[in-house]
Amino acid sequence: MSAEKARSDGSADGHAPMSLRERKKQLTYEAVSDAAIALFLQRGFDKVSVAEVAAAADISKPTLFRYFPAKEDLALHRFADHEDEAARVVTARPSGTTPLAALRAHFLDGLERRDPITGLCDAPEVLAYHALLYGTPALVGRLHAYLRRSEDALARALGGSLPDRLAAGQITAVQRLLASENWHRINGGATADELYAEAVEAAERGFAQLRSGLEGPL
Structure with missing residues (x-):
């Protein structure tokens, strides 16, 4: 939910501050997940392909799978934190x-x-x-x-x-x-x-x- 974004710099809730590289990686996770969720909400989870999510996030499909091993993880990233x-x-x-x-x-x-x-x-x-x-x-x-x-x-x-x-x-x-x-x-x-x-x-x-x-x- 919104709590993850509030802590995206890692400076609160007991996290040590993130390095610039870690922060960029976290922002990528959030951007890809947000793009996926927008599509899922619009058309339904089962009707959206991973390739469509990758295109919406402007990354390749192999890159997407490096961040999210399964399609379900795209929607559940908000729970990860x-x-x-x-x-x-x-x-x-x-x-x-x-x-x-x-x-x-x-x-x-x-x-x-x-x-x-x-x-x-x-x-x-x-x-x-x-x-x-x-x-x-x-x-x-x-x-x-x-x-x-x-x-x-x-x-x-x-x-x-x-x-x-x-x-x-x-x-x-x-x-x-x-x-x-x-x-x-x-x-x-x-x-x-x-x-x-x-x-x-x-x-x-x-x-x-x-x-x-x-x-x-x-």
């Missing part, structure tokens, strides 16, 4: 703050900012993108791979043990379900402002259940 977001939150949390408390605060902040990753965003372009994503089986299937990598990154940040992996799975599932519920209600016609208080209440309940179910320093 979020793959290790939970892990970064845990790693960068203040001293004395538990991982779960840090993740709760981060999710609540996302709701307040109407971050699309929380599902609580009614911007027309975000709604159109979500409709494309969840209405295309190939993209939904590919999204699961992104979610697995996010869960694995969080597990490593928590310590990497079996209990840590179990905790990461539960945390990831709660955040995914909260975001999905927000998106479905907005897709049904509610506004983000109307749902904000209920979304916060649901998030508090979800994280409270995690606190009661997870043992140890989490």
